[in-house]
Amino acid sequence: MIPKQKIRIGLFGVGKFGTYHLENWLAIPEVTVVGFCDIDPQKQKEIPEKYHIPSCSHDELIEKCDLADIVVPTISHYDIAKKALVAGKHAFVEKPFTETLAQAEELLSLTDPDKGPFLTVGFIERFNPIFKKVLKSFPLKPVFIESHRLGQFNPSRGTDVPVVMELLIHDIDILLHVVRSPVSEIRASGSPVLSPRTDIVNARVEFENGTVANLTSSRISPKKMRKMRFFQPSGYASVDFMNQSADLYQLEDNSEANAKDSERIMVNIPKDFEKGFRYHKLTAHQENALQTELREFARTCAEGTLPVVSGMDGYQALKLAIDIQNAVMAHHKKYASIQ
Template sequence: MLKIGLFGVGHLGKIHLSQLATMKDVEVTGYFDPSDANAEGVQAQHNLKRYTSAEELILASDAIDIVAPTTQHFKLCEMAIRNGKHVFVEKPMTNTMEEAKLLVKLVEEANIKFQVGHVERFNPAFLALKGHDLKPMFIEVHRLAEFNPRGTDVSVILDLMIHDIDIVLSIVKSSISRISASGVAVMSDTPDIANVRIEFHNGCVANLTSSRISLKKMRKMRLFQKDAYIGIDFLDKKTEIIKLKTPADEGLFTLDIETNAGKKTIAIANPEIKQSNAIRMELEFFRDSILENKPVEVNVIDGFQALEVAHQILQKIGKGQSE
């Protein structure tokens, strides 16, 4: 039985708790949260011990799940790692790049499992593309959300766009050559809407737009590659592939179109979407990585690289606003 201690029982922390509490081979040791408002109802619903010392909860656990404010991530991660405990930490994994560099060093020197909570990696619409040859040369992303005061302690880059940064970096097998960015703070003290262009050395270009002041929700990614278009709807859990037909595409819906090069036949596929709970799945992967001693799905380097790009974007925006 894997004993997991939970740090943070706010909105997302309560979701984590509800999943951990019903997970096979997992025992929730207890939780730590200095906020009485956050803790309200947890004791009655889950009958868990509320720890008043972060170190005591770490020492009583085999692993910890950190869903605390980002400013607390490094301190809790460091304490757990130095005590030989496995760590799951929500994105972004640290508040600053200095903390991120130290954390990478700590993880690489320790014999522990460390997973970063980039939950969109476990979105059913994205998982449906496993096994498909993804080699995009242009990527367009829109992640729009309605305004919610919760989460505005960080910019829209670290709050929303970092999801898509991580996905793009996992797909494009090339280093970044250039980043352009613009953003505006509308409702909070940090950018609430931003547009970013990431250029890769292999020629791929990713155009990302994120907003937390939209009137409607949207989480869509479009991939354009040689002979194919791939659409991913992270919100509605839908995926479609439109490509030039090959002999292997028999049985798919096809459509003939006239082009300057003559008639082309395109095939339209909707990969099977296996409905699942992405948060539960990422926590199960973390559990299995410990119990079965296998690699985590989103490791400390993945978390570091997404955070590094996010901070480069913030620097570009800050420089642009100061000019």
């Protein structure tokens, strides 16, 4: 049997996160990295020496690769992805996809869901093992969602875009994946603090089916947090994406065991009351979600099947992120006018 040809990867951008991509691609036996492209002369010298990967121009790398992995600043996503897709090459574009919805729409028009080229957007939390485990164990039909995605300030990473695009967009993608309903209303506020762009944001998103989400994100927090909580009539799920664990409370008939479980969330349920909560603690094997994400996209490209995260998923998350940021700016303008 003739072995399948390995998918050839071309990496665009080898900054801090791009280097993570490179190291993970090199750990996947089904692919081969044929080159990289970066405008930094130091990177052009260091990467070939350390990883034995050649430096190429944009056009050279697109010609050599089957799959373009685009990990450059957002401002350059559109141009590189368009070149790749026009050339018939698959494209992995890191979040937040593109600068504008018009750019995203054009890139989508260059894909073919039947035979490719395929396009995906880098929403790593979809591949987090604890989130996948929760989806299998606890059917999510929330009426209220609360999320906190907090990070420490790093002036060399992400400050070219608002925190909505850097951090919150991960929770936006999860939110839209879980709540399959059009958005009906958005209220949001936020402010720049240490950078020229919004560093902290809170948004309330309401959906036509009645679900409400309260989303908070900050990149000026003293410590990191990546949590989402899902509340629904059948119970409650708290998912810790960073520590890859979850607390699940499912509504059941009351019992002594359930009464003890209820204490975990400080709900005082009398012994003779008919309902209580059954508690389950979920943990996941520590897994490299980025490597899983990259491997899965390479596999779908090789097999000619749709990626787990579609280009349309990226478009929809970008649209809601832009709407939230616009609401932030409108609120900020209103606040400034009355001071």
